[in-house]
Amino acid sequence: MKITHLGHACVLLEFNAPKPTRILIDPGTYSTGFESLRDLDALLFTHSHPDHIDMNRVPALVEANPGITVAADQGSAAVLAEHVVDHQVRGQGDTVAAGDIGIDVLAGDHAVIHCDLPNITNNGYLIDGHTLHPGDAFLDAPGSVEVLLLPVGGPWMKIGEAVDYVRRVRPRVVIPIHQAGLAKIHQDLHYGLLRNLGPAESEMVVLEHGVPVTV
Template sequence: MHITKLGHCCLIIEISGLRILTDPGKWTAERHASIKNIDVILITHDHSDHIHVESIKTILQNNPQAKIYTNSGTGASLTKIGIAFETLEGTSKISIKDVELEAFDCDHEVIYSSVPLPQNTGYWIGKALFYPGDSLTNPGRPVNILALPVTGPWMTIGQGIDYAKSVKPKKCFPVHDGYVKEGSLGVFHGLPQKMLAGAGIDFVPLKAGESTDF
């Protein structure tokens, strides 16, 4: 599995000839026009840092073969602007090019008690990678690779570290770090790497624009 991090939660995941794009949101909008050869677009929930409408239109123009998979909550917003999608939510699964994509509905973490929250769906990719979206819910089964949220208005870095310890993946890498300037990423990447090493978890400090193989 080859993963390129465009930034925040926007990833290009290449596995068995399948190219998957996750959560093309506003933080990476300037990079979306150059995205090519995408087969699948996965969107976890309807927040602007995970879905940027104008970018979605551009990505689909440049990748007419791509299909969007998301939950019904996000899909309702796509329907309003005439963008087609296929529903992948609950615990449903599909197989594309022999790669299994499985939904895992999990609640968006609370931002504030009176702030409404969208439907959030995490995704298993190829039975190896688990990306929870904006959730710190333990999927309750072994995880090989975890896309680990490390910061945001709904979590602390300590909660992210504890989440990784509870899930116990073999490897993890940071997502949801677009709020932090690159020069200030040290604590959000360095601290998890240090704390998780002692738990036997290999934290790979992947930055925007970088790629790695898992």
């Protein structure tokens, strides 16, 4: 599998077997480079915050990828419906098909930012049984996770929670995401803490923007 980080929470996953399959997750306002993607099989949204779903660019992306499967949590589905974008609403226990790749939905709520703010739904996606994008929540995953796309910065979390999450999930590879709101010096600080405090068997792989990496 190849993973390309397109900024913040947006990642492209590419599989060659049993047939070429391309899955894009969370193209939001802080992400760049996804607009020109073609031959996408699935487009997944974890929740409705603009940094995860940019409705100024998503409709054109869907139109340019005929036959694409668009799956979303309830909140993102409402946004997509407002813009007349065909989609599927998916929740806990549901699956999404992308070519021959199966995607399990882990549904719940967005992590709390503040008790005075209304909360929203949040989907995590377990792709092909081994790669987890949790959205904006530290969701429990059934079974083992080989590749964890790990949020490392946001108003709903502190880095100690991310460390504890990695310790709980114990993936083979940790790929930091959701970092756009952090200054570079703080990104590096968080990566260092995760390397030093995470499980010894979990390799941290920081992706360069737009550069595919095989994991």
